[in-house]
Structures are given as structure tokens and as C-alpha cells.
Amino acid sequence: MKTQISFEVYPPRNPDSAPALYEAIDELSKLDPAFISVTFGAGGSESKNSLEVLNYINNKTHTIPLAHLTCVGSTSAQAAGLVSEFLDADIHNFLALRGDLPAGIAELPEESLSSAAELVSLIRSVRKERGLTAVAAFPNGHPESGENRSDIAALLAKQEAGADFAITQLFFYAADYFNFVDQARSWGVRIPIIPGIMPITSAKRLARVLELTGERDPFELRKNLELAHDLSARTEAGISWAANLIAELVEGGVPGVHLYAFNEYKNVTEVLRRAGVI
Ligand code: FAD
Numbered sequence: 001m002k003t004q005i006s007f008e009v010y011p012p013r014n015p016d017s018a019p020a021l022y023e024a025i026d027e028l029s030k031l032d033p034a035f036i037s038v039t040f041g042a043g044g045s046e047s048k049n050s051l052e053v054l055n056y057i058n059n060k061t062h063t064i065p066l067a068h069l070t071c072v073g074s075t076s077a078q079a080a081g082l083v084s085e086f087l088d089a090d091i092h093n094f095l096a097l098r099g100d101l102p103a104g105i106a107e108l109p110e111e112s113l114s115s116a117a118e119l120v121s122l123i124r125s126v127r128k129e130r131g132l133t134a135v136a137a138f139p140n141g142h143p144e145s146g147e148n149r150s151d152i153a154a155l156l157a158k159q160e161a162g163a164d165f166a167i168t169q170l171f172f173y174a175a176d177y178f179n180f181v182d183q184a185r186s187w188g189v190r191i192p193i194i195p196g197i198m199p200i201t202s203a204k205r206l207a208r209v210l211e212l213t214g215e216r217d218p219f220e221l222r223k224n225l226e227l228a229h230d231l232s233a234r235t236e237a238g239i240s241w242a243a244n245l246i247a248e249l250v251e252g253g254v255p256g257v258h259l260y261a262f263n264e265y266k267n268v269t270e271v272l273r274r275a276g277v278i
Contacts, residue, residue, distance in 0.1 A: 003277045004256030005031060006066075006167075006194070009263050010039040011049035020263060022056060027265040029061035031278055034256065037066040037095055037134075037167075047082060054091050066134065067091050069123075070099025071113040076122060079113055083126045092131030095167065096120045096158070115154065120161035135159075137166035137193055139180035143214040152187050165191050167258050170198040170209065172218035172241075174248040192255035197246055199259070199271050200225070201238030239267055243274035250277060 007028050012018040028036060038053045050067060057065035067086050071079045086094070096119040101108065108114055113122070120133050135158040138151045145151035155166060166189075171177055177195050184193065200206045203225040210217060224237035246257050257277065259268045272278045 003250050003254070004034045004194075005272060005277060006033045006035045006037065006256060006258045007261045007268065008037045008039065008196075008258065009053065009261055011041075011053050012263070017263070021053070022060075024261065024263050024265040025053075025057060025061060025063075027269070028261060029057075029063045031269065031272070033063055035064040035066040035093065036061075037068060037258075040068040040070055040097070040099075047085065051086065051089055051091070054086070055089060058090055064093060065091055066093040066095055066132070068095040068097060069119065070097045071116070071119040071122075072099040072101055073105075073109055073112050075111045076113060076118075079119060079122055080126050083123055087127060087129070092127065092129055093133075094123050094131070095134040095136070096123055096163070097136055115157065117154065117157040117161040120158050120163050124162045132164045133162060135163040135166050136169065137180075137184070138169045139171045139176045139195075140169075140215060142169075149183070152184055152189070155184060155189055156187055159189055159191050163191055165255070166193045168193060168196045169213055169215075170196050170260060171215065172221060172245070174245060174252060177249060177254075178252055194256045194258045195249050195254055196258045196260060197242055197249075197271075198262075199238050199242035199267050201235045201267060203234075235267065239270050239274065242271045246271065246275035246277060250275065 009021060012021050025036060036057050038050050040050050054065040054067050057063055096116050098116040113119060116135055120135060123133055137155050141149060142151035181193055200209060203222060206222055206225060221241045225234055228234040228237050249257060261268045
């Protein structure tokens with residue numbers, strides 16, 4: 001059976017990078033993904049930019065757009081207004097996230113929503129039409145969840161609030177995903193958990209990603225990237241790591257694979273081709 005694929009892109013950081021993003025969306029759409037998701041800046045700073053990209057996917061391709069939304073720092077009324085803005089633009093599928101407070105702000109503003117589960121409930125109360133609600137999951141734990149794995153309690157709360165499926169944070173070893181799914185199932189999580197995979201083709205990007213996510217260092221991948229002597233060798237190292245990971249995940253049985261596409265299509269297409277998924 002064909003493995004479901006999906007992609008994540010982010011709004012262009014400046015007008016110069018927009019054409020490459022739209023070309024990537026056109027090319028990724030040809031691979032017949034279940035959806036393309038578009039990230040959302042903290043504090044709503046990018047809602048217009050996200051909407052522009054989501055509208056492009058909706059109007060210019062046959063692919064379903066899925067809008068990331070964050071809620072931390074917003075009151076219930078503000079978040080409901082945001083959801084309505086997206087619904088009015090004909091965007092009905094969401095990835096509901098808590099998000100993070102901007103650097104330097106330690107405390108939640110009064111009356112702010114404080115968890116993704118609250119946003120899941122709010123989306124379900126505002127949306128009258130049919131639509132899907134995805135949520136985030138963290139195979140190796142969210143940075144705020146300690147040994148007691150409060151991220152799994154949070155995932156359970158998101159499921160109870162009405163989430164349809166989860167997409168994971170990136171990870172580097174298939175065993176991390178499968179162990180997590182087993183643990184989540186033993187806690188009562190029943191929704192599909194789609195693994196999120198990021199092909200990483202430079203040691204600098206790997207270092208940045210580890211810093212942002214708190215993931216443990218994938219020693220072999222880092223060495224391969226560091227020892228690669230030129231761009232094509234680094235690209236090869238990153239592509240082959242991601243392709244092997246996906247092949248192992250598909251072999252073990254996954255409900256789909258979600259690729260963090262970094263607004264380009266050549267590497268992710270090659271990863272999927274080598275993994276035997278397209
Ligand atoms: P929540 O699920 O609300 O939980 C955060 C943590 O709080 C939990 O892990 C847990 O430790 C604790 N917690 C919450 N509820 C409970 C509970 N009921 N019981 C016990 N503990 C609880 N960020 C952006 O700003 N924009 C994006 O577009 C974006 N896209 C993302 C896409 C994916 C696939 C992923 C995995 C992450 C993305 N993020 C994005 C990052 C995300 O916003 C951060 O990881 C944020 O810190 C947590 O969001 P969350 O939705 O997991 O929060």
C-alpha cells in the first residue's frame with residue numbers, strides 16, 4: 001500500500017525567497033501529498049504571511065493546506081478571531097499548537113490560553129464545517145516535560161479535546177519513534193502519530209536544530225556531515241540518512257511520513273524516491 005506523505009513549509013522570510021517557495025509548493029504538490037502544512041510565527045506576527053501561502057496552496061494546487069496556529073499569549077477571544085479569519089479564507093484544517101512565549105517574556109499574560117489542548121477545543125467550537133485538527137507530539141519528550149513525560153499527558157489531553165492525529169517533532173532514530181508510540185499507546189493515546197522527518201544536509205543546520213529542539217546528538221550523522229568535503233557530499237550524507245530512516249519507519253508500519261521540506265523540493269523528493277515511497 002502507498003505510504004501517505006505530507007510536507008511542511010514556512011512563509012517566505014523576504015519577497016526574494018517567495019518564488020522559490022511557490023515553485024517548491026508546485027513541485028511537492030505533484031507528489032500527491034495528503035496535505036502541505038504552513039508554519040505560524042509566534043504571537044501571530046506572521047498570520048498574514050501564513051495565509052498568503054495557504055491561499056496559494058488552496059487556489060493554485062490540488063493539495064489540501066493545513067495551517068499551523070499557536071495560542072500562547074492570546075486570549076480565548078483573540079484566538080477565536082484568528083481561527084475565524086482562517087476559516088473565512090477557506091482554510092479548515094489546523095495544526096493546533098501552544099507555541100512559546102517570545103524570548104525575554106517569562107510569564108503568561110493574564111487570560112492567555114496556555115496549552116494546545118485548549119486551542120483544539122476552541123477550533124472545534126468555532127469551526128462549523130468539517131475539518132481536521134492535528135497536534136504536535138515529541139518522541140524524545142518536549143523540553144519542558146521531565147522524566148514523568150508530561151508531554152504524553154499533554155498529548156492525551158489534546159486527544160480528549162478532539163485532535164484527529166499527531167505529527168512528531170523531528171528525531172533521528174526509528175527506535176525513538178516506535179518506543180514512543182508504544183509508550184503513548186500504553187497511556188491511552190489512540191490517534192495516528194505521523195513521524196516528522198527533517199533531511200539535514202549541513203553540520204551548521206544540525207547544530208542549530210539540536211539547539212532549538214533539545215534532541216540528542218545523532219553522532220554518526222554529525223560525523224558524516226562534518227567529514228563530507230563538499231556540498232554534494234554533505235547533501236548525499238543528509239539525504240541517505242533521511243531515506244534510510246524513512247525506509248525503516250515504513251518497514252515498521254507508520255500511518256504516513258511528514259517531511260520538513262525547508263521550502264525546497266529536490267532533496268525531499270530524492271529522499272522519498274530512495275526510501276521507495278514515491
Ligand atoms: P502543549 O501540547 O500545550 O504542551 C507543552 C508542554 O506543556 C507539554 O509537553 C507538557 O510538558 C506541558 N503540558 C501541557 N498540557 C499538559 C497536561 N494536560 N498535563 C501535563 N503537562 C502538560 N511553533 C511555532 O511557534 N510555530 C509553528 O508553526 C510550529 N510548528 C510546529 C510543528 C510541529 C510538528 C511541532 C512538533 C512543533 C511545532 N512548533 C511550532 C513548536 C511548538 O509550538 C513548541 O514545541 C511549544 O513549546 C509546545 O507546543 P505544544 O503544542 O506541544 O504545547
